[in-house]
Amino acid sequence: MKQMIKVIAAAALTIAAPLASGAQTGKMGINDPQRAAVYDALKGKKVVFVPVALGFDLSDGWYAGMKSQLEPLGISVDVRDPNWSADAGARAIASLIAERPDVIVAHNPDVQTYAKLLRKAEKRGIHVVQINMKSAYATDAFIGADYVDIGRRAAQAVVERCGAGTSGKVAIVQGVVTAAASAYQLRGISDVLSKHPEIKIVSNQAADWDATKARAITETTLQQNPDLCGIIGFWDGMDVGTGAAVKQAGKADSVFVVTSGGGGKAGCDNLRQGVFDLDISYDVPGQARDLSNAIESILQSGFKPGAYKYTLYTPLQMLTRDNLEKYRTFGACWTVDDLKSR
Amino acid sequence: MKTVQDRSDGTHTASPVRRLKLTQESIIVTITVVMFAAFALFLPGFLSVGNLLTLLRSVSVLGILSVGMGVVVISRGIDLSMVATLAMGTAVAVVLAQPNPYFPQGLPFWQGALLGLLFVLIVTSATGLIIAYADLPAVFATLAMGYVIYGLGRSLFLSGEANYLPDDAGWVVYLGRGLFHGIPVSILCFIAVLVITEIILRKTAFGLFVYAMGDNPVAARSAGVPVRPITVVIYVFAGLVAYFAGLLTAGAVNNINTRIFNSTLIYDVLMVVVVGGIGLSGGKGSMKNVVFGTLLIGTLLNGMIIMNVSYIQQNLIKGVILLAAILADTIFNPRDEQTSQQGDI
DSSP: OHHHHHHHHHHHHHHHHHHHHHHHHTOOSOOOTTHHHHHHHHTTOEEEEEOSOSSSHHHHHHHHHHHHHHGGGTOEEEEOOOTTOHHHHHHHHHHHHHHOOSEEEEOOSSSSTTHHHHHHHHHTTOEEEEESSOOSSOOSEEEEOOHHHHHHHHHHHHHHHSSTTSOOEEEEEESOTTSHHHHHHHHHHHHHHTTOTTOEEEEEEEOTTOHHHHHHHHHHHHHHOTTOOEEEESOHHHHHHHHHHHHHTTOTTTSEEEEEEOOBHHHHHHHHTTSOSEEEEOOHHHHHHHHHHHHHHHHHHOOOTTSSOEEEEOOOEEEOGGGHHHHHTTTOSBOHHHHHTO | OOOHHHHHGGGTOOOTTHHHHHHHHHHHHHHHHHHHHHHHHHSTTTTSHHHHHHHHHHTHHHHHHHHHHHHHHHTTOOOTTHHHHHHHHHHHHHHHTSSOSSOTTOOOHHHHHHHHHHHHHHHHHHHHHHHHHSOOOHHHHHHHHHHHHHHHHHHHTOSSSEEEOOTTOHHHHHHHHOEETTEEHHHHHHHHHHHHHHHHHHHSHHHHHHHHHHHOHHHHHHTTOOHHHHHHHHHHHHHHHHHHHHHHHHHHHSEEEGGGGGSSHHHHHHHHHHHHTOOTTSSOOOHHHHHHHHHHHHHHHHHHHHTTOOHHHHHHHHHHHHHHHHHHHHHHSOOOTTTOOTTOO
16 A cells, blocks of 8 residues: 555656656656757758849739748858849749759749750759749749639630620730730630630730830720720739720720739729729639749758749739728738838 | 022022922822821711810821921921920929928929929930030931930939829919810910910021021021020020920829820820921921821821721831822932931931
């Protein structure tokens, strides 16, 4: 009996002692056994971002998002800004191949220019992640919008609006014709419209991502087709010109303007003012998170660059004037400052 | 070879040489009229009042820029930095009118616009001084200054490319898309800039000097024309015209996107000037030629959009027309072996 009490007492002590001492020194709970390895794998790594340009909402948003998520983990995030020159971008990537950072984040101006360079970077042991505009060459990861899907959704929205009882006349305002965003989106649109003979494309012009050109094209199209029913624009930054022409013509109510973009504040303001009727958003804060997560997982994986390739298409948000408040809680209507301070 | 009569062209006394210029002008006018008539016949809706106003409005900014470029080219210069001035002057005005590092509250828009004007005056004076006093060829100096102006504006004032107009910029919106008795205000602005510039060129000593310098800078200097100061004034004038065009652009689409600097707009401006018949070798042409050039390009662009010509074909057609215009220019306005120098274009 005495023996038993001793054992119980001893057992009670062994259990209580660490608790008691723990309460004194703060060592409660148990340590996460993977934690140290994760931080070690990330610390001191170097990520370099090559956008088509800095200074517009999409690229500034991704950059700010990566910095705010990755830098606290000890990953350095730098940028090389080619300022809309595909040549300068190619040179930047070529010099990065010599510099050998751990990850290159590439935003492709078109599907061809960087393809060979990205393959070369992977051969040299640099991981490559592509953001939102694809190259023909697939690398470790692609994070971004499925532009074919955006084209389909935009076309579907126009089909619903411009069916029987309307003229069925639709205009398309493209960006730069060789960019992935334009080429893939056009395919998506034609996939849908080919099944709807009642829709007539009366104008299909490229405005080079330029609002002034978009405005001039739309003005002329509206003069020619006063009964125009819908316009599909390829980027909200450009389609402020498209929408301004529609408003100016006093046709904001009769012409349905669809566009797409990063879902930033400017896009929301334009929806609210009736410049656009539908803005298909690829949610830049979400993309920045996906992008940073992809970088983190690649750095932890230990795989050779190019060993596994995957694609994360961004869940799209169909922003209209009426649902802005709902989507605001999911990150829509963001500003770059929001992302910096996230 | 130039003759005394030729030089007197600038001082607008009638001379036999005028016949030559008329030939080039008449070609342009004929092409424009034929194209216009063809579009009017075969494109339904082209001849409507609405479409014609749209046509004019869509080229009014291009036309205003071409007025500035025209004056520079007449003086035997060229200003490739005009689009940078357009973008940056306007963007500085817009940015300063919003909360910014320099004025945390943001200035009223008219004060921002004045500071934008000041920015334009400073950078274009610098351009003029470099060309006039350091004797750099204008084509290289302005090419480089374009990047300097863009870089200065971006690094000192702007955080992003698209800069939206503040709410109190109503008069800019009026300039860009207002209507005055049913006529777009931007067209009236183009006409006003044209008329004022033509009066300056025709009725003032400055105008006379511009033609004299363009015809033969050395002779002009010998004759007592203050060539260097006038050169500075010419580039400042081009900058002011570009700034005005920038305000119109911003008013039309409610924001100024500085990426316009990377566009081909400056070549479109040159195309209007050359197609219109202002010889690149200087000393010839007037605002009338800017009108011809602008109408030709405007009619062409409008017709191509109505016909839904593809983007690549549009560029092809524009390129061929520019090439033909330069060819015509070299035939009708041959380089003057006596006064041409390295760096002339």
